[in-house]
Amino acid sequence: MIEVKEALEIVAANSSVLSTQKISVQKALGYVLAETIYSPISMPPFRQSAMDGYAFIHSRRHQFDVVGISQAGDHANVKLKENQAVRIFTGAYVPNDADTVVMQEHVMVNGDSILIAKMPEPFANVRNKGEQISAEDVVFDANTLITPAAIGFLACLGITEITVYKKPKVAILVTGNELVKPGKKLSKGKIYESNSVMLQAALQTIGINKVKVHTVKDSLKATKKALQPILKKNDIVLISGGISVGDYDFVKEALLKNGVEELFYKINQKPGKPMFFGSKKDTLVFALPGNPASSLTNFYIYVYPAVKNKMGFSNTHLPKIVRKLENDIVNDTGKTLFLKALYNETSVTILEGQASSMLNSFAIANGLVIVPHDTESITKGTSVTILPID
Numbered sequence: 001m002i003e004v005k006e007a008l009e010i011v012a013a014n015s016s017v018l019s020t021q022k023i024s025v026q027k028a029l030g031y032v033l034a035e036t037i038y039s040p041i042s043m044p045p046f047r048q049s050a051m052d053g054y055a056f057i058h059s060r061r062h063q064f065d066v067v068g069i070s071q072a073g074d075h076a077n078v079k080l081k082e083n084q085a086v087r088i089f090t091g092a093y094v095p096n097d098a099d100t101v102v103m104q105e106h107v108m109v110n111g112d113s114i115l116i117a118k119m120p121e122p123f124a125n126v127r128n129k130g131e132q133i134s135a136e137d138v139v140f141d142a143n144t145l146i147t148p149a150a151i152g153f154l155a156c157l158g159i160t161e162i163t164v165y166k167k168p169k170v171a172i173l174v175t176g177n178e179l180v181k182p183g184k185k186l187s188k189g190k191i192y193e194s195n196s197v198m199l200q201a202a203l204q205t206i207g208i209n210k211v212k213v214h215t216v217k218d219s220l221k222a223t224k225k226a227l228q229p230i231l232k233k234n235d236i237v238l239i240s241g242g243i244s245v246g247d248y249d250f251v252k253e254a255l256l257k258n259g260v261e262e263l264f265y266k267i268n269q270k271p272g273k274p275m276f277f278g279s280k281k282d283t284l285v286f287a288l289p290g291n292p293a294s295s296l297t298n299f300y301i302y303v304y305p306a307v308k309n310k311m312g313f314s315n316t317h318l319p320k321i322v323r324k325l326e327n328d329i330v331n332d333t334g335k336t337l338f339l340k341a342l343y344n345e346t347s348v349t350i351l352e353g354q355a356s357s358m359l360n361s362f363a364i365a366n367g368l369v370i371v372p373h374d375t376e377s378i379t380k381g382t383s384v385t386i387l388p389i390d
Contacts, residue, residue, distance in 0.1 A: 030207030165312030241290030
């Protein structure tokens with residue numbers, strides 16, 4: 001059995017980033033850049049109007065003759081004198097001679113002339129060429145996550161393809177004779193299987209949307225056979241249950257018989273002690289506890305950073321924040337505790353229902369309070385470290 005810190009170090013050391021691929025910008029949501037992107041153009045590529053109104057040469061003059069029009073998409077470079085203006089619309093080309101745009105709400109129109117009732121400051125309402133970015137400037141550094149806004153920005157620069165890190169192929173294997181799929185009739189001695197649905201949802205929060213779920217009965221032969229193709233076809237394998245020391249816990253033995261190297265087994269923590277971590281070639285295996293709260297806790301602590309490492313993220317772990325404790329904590333276990341909690345801007349409250357089988361408190365928690373293994377008690381008002389999970 002190892003400490004949490006050592007377990008984290010072993011996971012990090014074995015979670016190398018995947019290879020790269022070129023992908024359409026339109027399909028890049030949730031991927032991580034594997035290259036630095038430079039802008040092929042300036043944005044905007046010309047001086048644009050930020051308002052519907054009139055473009056003119058700023059002076060003490062308030063009355064102007066309207067001598068032209070500039071709509072979005074036009075490139076009419078109307079020559080202007082000091083007493084002349086051009087009707088202009090948002091996003092349209094600002095003539096070279098004009099330096100200011102007055103919004104139409106501040107103008108009185110009389111035929112082909114205007115009177116500016118409220119004079120703007122010089123250079124107002126004009127977006128200069130390269131205001132957002134200049135040609136050859138860095139758009140995004142490598143290891144940047146592609147968001148909807150990032151896709152929009154790349155598209156407006158005319159970029160259609162980018163190089164990203166591949167997303168890992170992830171599979172979940174669920175063990176347990178007692179498990180029944182939600183929606184089916186629940187007979188005596190059976191419980192609904194929830195871990196696979198929960199883990200799929202947790203994976204979706206970091207961009208892994210396609211996950212194959214497999215099930216297997218509690219037998220060594222069946223578990224060993226089920227694992228063979230799963231280990232070959234996936235980059236990360238999550239196993240739910242069957243990893244403790246009961247008579248029907250066959251996962252560890254089945255993994256070893258399939259050539260998976262054990263990197264550690266059991267962690268000095270609560271919940272989530274009975275976890276196996278291993279690898280076969282480049283495939284990582286996390287055999288998680290069957291108890292739901294233990295399984296989800298270990299996902300956040302160990303699986304989450306491993307998946308993000310594979311995807312090319314620069315920051316892989318959950319962030320850490322500090323808040324003042326609203327209730328006392330006693331730790332007489334000698335283990336690192338991960339306690340379900342609710343935090344706000346100043347404080348944090350430990351929730352009832354900390355048992356490894358309980359998801360009701362996890363469902364309303366927005367953080368996990370970390371209590372180090374060598375800390376026996378923490379009094380109310382003390383600052384504690386929290387891992388946000390909201």
